[in-house]
Amino acid sequence: MRPLVANCLRFILLALPLLAHASLPENSSVPGGVALVPLCSVSVCAAAPQAWSGKQPVLVTADHDEWVAVVGLALDTTPGPHELRVKIGEETKSQQFAVNAKEYPEQRITLKDKSKVDLSPADEARAKREIAAIMKLKLEWRATPDTDLALMLPAPGELASRFGVRRFFNGEPRAPHVGLDVAVKRGTPVSASAQGIVLAVADYFFNGKTVFVDHGNGLITMYCHLDRIDVQAGAAVSKGQRIGLSGQTGRSSGPHLHWSVVLNGAMVDPELFVAAKPLH
Template sequence: MRRIVTIATSSCATLLIALLTGSSAHAALPTAASVPGGVALIVLGPISASSTRPLAWLGEQRVLVAAEDAQWVAVVGLDLATTPGTYELRVDIAGEWQRHPFSVVNKDYPAQRITMKDSSKVQLSASDLTRVEEELATIQRLKRHWREATETDLAFVLPAQGRRSGRFGVRRFFNGEPRSAHAGFDIAVARGATVKANAQGQVLAVDDYFFNGKTVFVDHGNGLISMYCHLDSTAVQPGETVSKGQRIGAAGMTGRATGPHLHWSVILNGAMVNPELFVVESGKKS
């Protein structure tokens, strides 16, 4: 039986809460940005010695809940296709159901025009189109994956060192034709450059896709997943546990790419969100 001692001082009380919740008192939450492609942070209530971690849903998708400064905070991923307006989080706190409304505001992303020498990556053949549709269905399943975890590391390091070449959310045109917005973050590096896990987790999948090329998915727990694309080679296997900073592969230009680089995506409760919101550099958010 767990013995609980109530201590009056705030510092000791914070330590007690951290021990009870199984996480640090400061979860290094991502930067809040309640916009399409961003992350909404919603305070659910105080943590107490008797409280259990709330369960939260956006629609039918579970949402990560973290401990931050003696409060429970829902960390909600917002898809790029999210329409600005008012949304509602459903929350179960020890059997008591609550509804937490929140607003999403508009964000204008710039346009980018890309010329592909290999037009077969833009105008797909019937067989390539069938392959792409099957792969997209697989990726959608991976994006909705949920693994219960005691704690989730939300303070990311950059997975590669290089020039930041492609920002998140850019509206893209390939050979003059509109395509889906850029749901990731590009880092220009030489072929063979080290790609490392931005946080600890478990390898969810390793595969070679038509558009994404050689790809690794790392599941950080509680609906937070990283995806590393266009790799030249991979160094991990599905089910393997990886630590923050561990080498998971080498950068390349497999799939649809105009040059060697790492495309890095972050998925939160099934939504592709801006990876830069999670990056901590020199003790500060990027």
């Protein structure tokens, strides 16, 4: 066998198991979850189909012999039948999938700094501007050949407050918790959950010092309340690379890391991506 052919074969043999065992997040078709929607078998559709949820493109990956849409479902998704618009070759069709109901637990938090609960008009205006800026960042789409869906917990620690809990600050109902809190001391190194490009860094009223990492194809992670940020927008980061130190900047009842995962513009449960399992 000629060396070139042997090298090509070796590459194919090495690459095949990676393609066949793409790590997918846990299938959890509920508000705040991720629905894995099979689209077409790889043997029938040679090229990856494209999929959209409303106007937002959706990540599509191969798992064994199946192209699968990995659909982020926002917490306010109505349970019931939903559909994706799917383009296979020149053909466009709609693909149905079901979203089931889920009840998330309640959490009551007491904050001593009342100025972070009852906002001044200036703070209110600032927070509103920042929420709009975050909304825009969440909708970013950067097409990449592949996206690592097996995310690393950004800091080792106890999972303090889970995704989706319905929160009350000093007895007043507030927006539900759209991230995962990891209990870590101030100054703990915080790592990028997977390789990507730093989409933005900011210092927000609620989230404090924040880093956004874009992993491609609509998967974005967000790291909040940092004490220090060690990266700049546009920088490439590798999985596990330190992006800053944890802290309690912004609205925070104590030092912790708030970690959010965004998929096709929806904030979803980060735990579904940690120790990601294959579909079958």
